[in-house]
Amino acid sequence: MNATIETRGATEKDYPQIYELLDKVMYSTSEQLKGRYRNYPGTKPEHSRTTVVDGKVVSHVRLYMAEAYYGNATIKIGFIGDVCTDPEHRRKGYGAACLRNGIRYFAEKGCHISMIFSGVLGFYASEGWRLYPVSASVVNVEYLKPVPQEGNITVRRFERASDLAAVAEVYEKFNRNRFLPVKRTIKYWQNSFYWLHGEREENFYVAEKDDRIIGYSRISGNQVTEMCYLPEFPEAVPALWNSIVKWVEHWARRGVLEKELRVSVPADHALYPILKRVPLFHEITYYTMLLRVISFQGLLQALIPFFSEHVTEDFSQAFDLDGEVVTLSRENGRWSVSPGGKDAVAISSEEFFTRFLGLPVYDPPSRPAEVQDLLVHLFPLHVSHFYHLDSL
Ligand SMILES: CC(C)(COP(=O)(O)OP(=O)(O)OC[C@H]1O[C@@H](n2cnc3c(N)ncnc32)[C@H](O)[C@@H]1OP(=O)(O)O)[C@@H](O)C(=O)NCCC(=O)NCCS
Structure with missing residues (x-):
């Protein structure tokens, strides 16, 4: 007899089988995953997509959806x-x-990329997913030294009950207008502690000036995963860094730490000049981030506020992104995006994402110069334009 095979969204009843499968295959225990499935904002059983053979869940993916900053625009990402x-x-x-x-499912829910x-x-x-680079700074723990501090700044451990609202505000002020950090609502912040693993709250520091939280830093494993500060208080950074150096010295002396500390901050971060002065500082590029367009039309529509900042002349151009043809226009200052269009210029998703991430791109020689210029205007080159914080 032929097996019955179906691929579908899960229901509450499927969870025991899903957890059993995850426990069998993944390194994360199902306890961590249960925390995430119960607490990720907007979570539903149907966010588990499963292939079921003769009533048994044999394959599983979990979907997580979040909005992210892209400069002054907001895009929806399906993780x-x-x-x-x-x-x-x-x-x-x-x-x-x-x-x-x-x-x-992502397309139905209005996600732009995955x-x-x-x-x-x-x-x-x-x-259809392709790999793109993400970079991080690397310093050798043996060479870390405290740096001069200015301003009357104290650093202490984060207290979840009393500090979360202030930390969320620092995050928001630091990250809005950046590229691809997830927009974190207060609920997202509160619930995220249920699904984080690898982070210890003793390594979550806050910097205060006049009893106000002006910055914070977080460490997970051997990585400084986040350091955010109110833009008007970059002096929070040396103070936070010195606390990290103290922590590193403490654990390195006990032989608990690896030799290298990884730090993920964008190039305009006040920590960057400090890191660059550490002997043997270097940057590494990881190739573990995969991206795929879900809706090219939806993405261009969402990016209009961003484009409006760079392109101030009228134009109309159709693009063919791997078969999805979309026309982007600015007429008498009004922007529009519509499906289809004539004389579409072919653009591969690899080229699109390379531009989207602000990375240098090889220009196809056959492409008309005005289209080339338009693309450069739409996606100006940024150094370390891409700054990723949240992963699963
Ligand atoms: C990765 C994994 C989910 C693939 O599941 P699967 O049901 O066997 O995949 P499919 O049969 O649908 O594979 C489709 C295609 O993907 C590719 N593929 C599948 N597994 C692959 C692997 N391990 N490495 C590279 N390519 C792979 C192949 O091109 C395959 O097509 P083919 O069999 O016709 O050559 C499964 O191997 C797994 O559970 N691995 C352990 C957990 C893991 O690594 N999860 C992903 C980490 S994020």
């Missing part, structure tokens, strides 16, 4: 995590079916 197929059912197309089903962090490129590439 995918917790991807696994039962070892006895691999290479039968069940995982790919879950991904395709997830893409459809982002995944993974080392299993081949699997995602077969469904």
